Amino acid sequence: MFNSLNNNNFNKNNHKNLSKELINxxxxxxxxxxxxxxLYMIIKNEFNKKLGRKCKVSLIEQIMITLxxxxxxxxxxxxxxxxxxDHVTISRIIIRISTYLSKDxxxxKDxxxxKDxxxxxxxxxxxxxxxxxxxxxxxxxxGYKHHHGVKFQxxxxxKSMIEHVSKSYSSSIHDKKLFIKEYKSLMSxxxxxxxxxxxxxxxxxxxxxxxxPTKRNEVKxxxxxxxxxxxxxxxxxxxxxxxxxxxxxxxYRIMQRLNYYTKDKIDILFNSIANIYNLSxxxxx
Numbered sequence: 001m002f003n004s005l006n007n008n009n010f011n012k013n014n015h016k017n018l019s020k021e022l023i024n025x026x027x028x029x030x031x032x033x034x035x036x037x038x039l040y041m042i043i044k045n046e047f048n049k050k051l052g053r054k055c056k057v058s059l060i061e062q063i064m065i066t067l068x069x070x071x072x073x074x075x076x077x078x079x080x081x082x083x084x085x086d087h088v089t090i091s092r093i094i095i096r097i098s099t100y101l102s103k104d105x106x107x108x109k110d111x112x113x114x115k116d117x118x119x120x121x122x123x124x125x126x127x128x129x130x131x132x133x134x135x136x137x138x139x140x141x142x143g144y145k146h147h148h149g150v151k152f153q154x155x156x157x158x159k160s161m162i163e164h165v166s167k168s169y170s171s172s173i174h175d176k177k178l179f180i181k182e183y184k185s186l187m188s189x190x191x192x193x194x195x196x197x198x199x200x201x202x203x204x205x206x207x208x209x210x211x212x213p214t215k216r217n218e219v220k221x222x223x224x225x226x227x228x229x230x231x232x233x234x235x236x237x238x239x240x241x242x243x244x245x246x247x248x249x250x251x252y253r254i255m256q257r258l259n260y261y262t263k264d265k266i267d268i269l270f271n272s273i274a275n276i277y278n279l280s281x282x283x284x285x
Contacts, residue, residue: 035276038283039063043100057085057093065090066097070273073253102271104165104189120157123196125210126242127153127178128250129171130266133259142171150263152270153178155186155196160241161281164189165274168267175201183208197239211235248280249273 040060047059055062065083068074076087076094083090129149132140140148149171155164166182179186179202198210205212213235249255252273258266 032280034283035280036060036063036067038279039067039101039276042279043097046100055089055093055096057083057089061085062093062097066094066101067276069094070098070252070254070269070276073257098268098272101275102268103275104271120159120191120194122158122194122238123155123163123190124158124239124242125153125155125179125196125198125202126239126246127151127166127175127201128246130250130255130258130270132261132266140170140172144172147171150258150266151178153182154242154245154274155190156242156245157190158238158241160245162245162274162278165271168263168270175199176203176205179205179208179210197235199239245277248277 040063043063044059057065061083065079065085068079068082069076074082076090079085079090080087085093129142129151131147131149134141134148138148140150142149150168151171151173152168153164153166153175154162156162164182164186166178166185169178169181175198179198196208196210198205198212200212202210203212249270254269255273258269261269
């Protein structure tokens with residue numbers, strides 16, 4: 001059904017029927033109520049301050065509208081009918097809430113009274129590519145992926161919490177180069193004394209304390225194959241955590257339809273979902 005909503009041949013006159021179908025299929029109940037309430041507790045204090053034109057829509061509804069957009073990428077006309085709010089206001093709400101959620105200084109733990117998890121032991125870094133539409137030039141084209149895209153680097157701790165998200169880069173940038181560009185920003189967010197685990201794309205970054213799997217042509221591997229295989233297996237089992245993070249972020253359908261968004265908007269959307277992921281990890285722990 002969602003594929004038909006994103007189809008270019010979508011008839012806007014049918015949006016009321018589709019809205020009823022969404023309600024009947026229980027998509028309202030599919031949203032995590034605990035997550036909505038937690039987001040409300042985090043945002044309410046900020047929204048009690050003066051933030052431009054006062055919105056007549058309740059904050060809870062604003063959060064639900066934004067989650068619907070991020071989670072299911074519903075057209076604004078569908079959201080308009082679901083919430084009985086004009087699509088201009090819908091668009092304004094989504095921009096307002098997602099922009100706030102994208103901030104990297106949101107104090108999640110204090111606002112929802114959650115204690116931090118036990119101390120961290122190490123960090124895991126990796127990058128992911130999101131497909132976008134063709135731009136004015138070929139800067140975003142990846143010969144490896146064979147499509148245009150943007151790349152984000154994400155660093156998580158051993159408790160699977162996101163510690164740092166890079167800004168978006170062209171999908172053609174090498175992981176090693178991206179890491180060096182973001183190193184200063186990364187170090188401001190994490191404990192400099194702890195090691196960082198990475199894949200082979202981060203080879204040659206020993207001076208930055210990045211550990212990667214042992215290659216088969218290295219002396220260390222040839223001297224003790226069983227030990228090296230065991231070390232690589234342990235490293236891979238730890239690195240899989242970051243793949244789970246990427247899977248969560250990409251499960252939000254808006255991440256699959258980025259053709260018409262600017263680079264800045266894509267950054268906002270990615271960071272919003274990253275913060276939602278961290279919150280969902282905390283409330284479910």
